[in-house]
Amino acid sequence: MVATLGRRSRRGRALTLRRGGGAGVLTRGHATIMSPQTIACFPNRPSSCGLLRQTKRLVSFTSPLLGHEESMADPFTLGVASGEPLPDGVMLWTRLAADPLSADPSRPGGMAPRAVEVSWQLAEDENFTRGLRQGVTEAQPAWAHSVHVRVAGLKPGTDYYYRFRASGAQSPVGRTRTADDPASTRPVRFALANCQRYEHGFYTAYRHLADERPDVVFHVGDYIYESRQAPSVARPLGTLPGEANTLAEYRLRYARYKSDPDLRAAHAAAPWVPTWDDHEVADNYRGTGDGSAAFQRRRAAAYQAYFENQPIRVRPRGGGLQMFRRRTYGTVADFLVLDVRQHRGAGTMLGAAQEEWLISRLVTGRVRWRVLVQPLFFARRFVPGPAPNLRTDSWDGHQEQRARILAAGAPGLVVLSGDVHNAWAGELKADFLDPGSATVGVEFVASAISSRPPATDGPAVLAANPHLRFFDGHRGYLSGTAGPDELRVAFRAIDHVDRPGAPVTTVAEFRTVGEGLTSENATSK
Numbered sequence: 052m053v054a055t056l057g058r059r060s061r062r063g064r065a066l067t068l069r070r071g072g073g074a075g076v077l078t079r080g081h082a083t084i085m086s087p088q089t090i091a092c093f094p095n096r097p098s099s100c101g102l103l104r105q106t107k108r109l110v111s112f113t114s115p116l117l118g119h120e121e122s123m124a125d126p127f128t129l130g131v132a133s134g135e136p137l138p139d140g141v142m143l144w145t146r147l148a149a150d151p152l153s154a155d156p157s158r159p160g161g162m163a164p165r166a167v168e169v170s171w172q173l174a175e176d177e178n179f180t181r182g183l184r185q186g187v188t189e190a191q192p193a194w195a196h197s198v199h200v201r202v203a204g205l206k207p208g209t210d211y212y213y214r215f216r217a218s219g220a221q222s223p224v225g226r227t228r229t230a231d232d233p234a235s236t237r238p239v240r241f242a243l244a245n246c247q248r249y250e251h252g253f254y255t256a257y258r259h260l261a262d263e264r265p266d267v268v269f270h271v272g273d274y275i276y277e278s279r280q281a282p283s284v285a286r287p288l289g290t291l292p293g294e295a296n297t298l299a300e301y302r303l304r305y306a307r308y309k310s311d312p313d314l315r316a317a318h319a320a321a322p323w324v325p326t327w328d329d330h331e332v333a334d335n336y337r338g339t340g341d342g343s344a345a346f347q348r349r350r351a352a353a354y355q356a357y358f359e360n361q362p363i364r365v366r367p368r369g370g371g372l373q374m375f376r377r378r379t380y381g382t383v384a385d386f387l388v389l390d391v392r393q394h395r396g397a398g399t400m401l402g403a404a405q406e407e408w409l410i411s412r413l414v415t416g417r418v419r420w421r422v423l424v425q426p427l428f429f430a431r432r433f434v435p436g437p438a439p440n441l442r443t444d445s446w447d448g449h450q451e452q453r454a455r456i457l458a459a460g461a462p463g464l465v466v467l468s469g470d471v472h473n474a475w476a477g478e479l480k481a482d483f484l485d486p487g488s489a490t491v492g493v494e495f496v497a498s499a500i501s502s503r504p505p506a507t508d509g510p511a512v513l514a515a516n517p518h519l520r521f522f523d524g525h526r527g528y529l530s531g532t533a534g535p536d537e538l539r540v541a542f543r544a545i546d547h548v549d550r551p552g553a554p555v556t557t558v559a560e561f562r563t564v565g566e567g568l569t570s571e572n573a574t575s576k
């Protein structure tokens with residue numbers, strides 16, 4: 052079969068691909084490929100997911116669930132979300148905010164400091180007639196009137212629709228989906244997003260991601276930026292443009308970010324499994340920072356605001372929040388979601404407990420793909436030019452721990468990452484300094500949703516790192532499918548974020564096949 056793909060050859064010449072006895076020519080004007088039998092590029096074409104309908108707003112609940120409701124301005128301005136899909140359940144989320152950008156710290160979201168009853172419904176159809184479940188909970192002022200509903204007893208691999216009602220108002224309808232049955236071999240369709248600095252641009256990429264309605268969306272950090280407003284902006288932060296430090300300021304930053312309708316659409320379109328990077332708290336922070344009480348207070352406030360604004364299962368406790376976890380889809384994929392910030396210390400990116408957990412998950416079970424979902428560039432990335440040539444905040448600053456992970460011998464190892472605001476793909480090597488060493492996995496680095504990239508000489512970095520095979524400088528996200536026989540990843544890209552409405556294109560699509568990803572020929576680019 053012929054495999055053409057993506058955008059352009061790195062060296063502007065035709066490339067030959069061999070896979071399973073077939074042969075193909077990668078035509079001029081297309082993207083860099085991965086090595087034969089490891090990753091092959093596929094025709095530049097719209098996502099195999101196709102364009103599906105967006106979630107529709109629906110009519111009000113057919114009958115009020117509450118006897119008494121005090122009316123207020125629409126409290127569902129921050130949208131709805133779902134997350135943490137299991138084979139039998141999901142989390143449902145909303146946060147009431149009648150005046151989301153209210154700067155009064157005693158009334159986050161413009162809400163009076165008292166509990167509000169919130170009713171919820173979930174069903175298998177958009178008309179809420181099949182398999183209807185419902186309940187009532189309380190939105191507490193101590194948690195900024197956020198609502199985290201655990202729904203259990205659901206069918207695996209099934210779409211559901213949900214909505215909330217509070218104070219006489221009804222929420223938009225969200226679509227969610229449970230994880231597949233543990234014995235399932237069904238391919239899972241996932242998306243990966245990260246880095247969405249509000250002032251840097253519009254979240255158009257999220258509109259396209261929402262249209263794809265993947266089974267699950269992973270977010271690998273920089274959901275907010277705590278930073279002072281950027282000097283030049285595509286759109287201003289508005290209220291409180293200074294650096295966020297307090298709980299009220301972090302809450303307000305989330306409210307500003309969620310004012311973007313495309314972000315709300317992405318949450319309403321699919322369940323999310325998020326993890327964080329640094330900007331949810333402070334730039335490049337590690338663990339307990341400088342150890343001061345002031346930083347502990349700041350981190351605890353940031354973690355609380357994160358929980359309040361994400362559809363996650365676990366609440367913060369004692370100033371920490373249990374973040375690393377796995378989400379499994381049948382026998383196809385074990386998504387191992389990492390926390391590269393909270394437990395970081397001298398010589399360790401993950402901390403001992405998380406590393407032990409990760410290594411054990413990498414070598415147990417019979418799942419086809421073991422997918423690390425985490426923010427930071429994992430492969431070695433030597434940047435030619437003046438020192439420093441390696442970025443110490445990333446995995447190049449934790450080479451021993453990275454080597455232990457790669458030495459675990461995980462079958463079907465895939466790393467999904469972000470952070471650098473450009474798109475990359477590459478191979479993971481047993482020894483990054485020896486191009487002839489075994490290929491032990493693959494990495495796909497998602498570009499940013501909106502954050503501006505640093506000046507990057509992509510071709511020079513590719514030339515200096517033989518295991519890196521693809522670079523693209525657009526904003527965008529990853530759209531992938533993990534199946535029993537192959538893992539396919541499309542780089543979805545938009546060409547502007549300074550104004551809404553950019554169309555999306557697939558700049559490259561890669562396919563990973565074979566047992567253990569061991570490449571017998573890692574030399575072709």
Ligand SMILES: [Fe+2]
Pocket residue numbers: 246247272273470471502
């Ligand atoms: Fe970022």
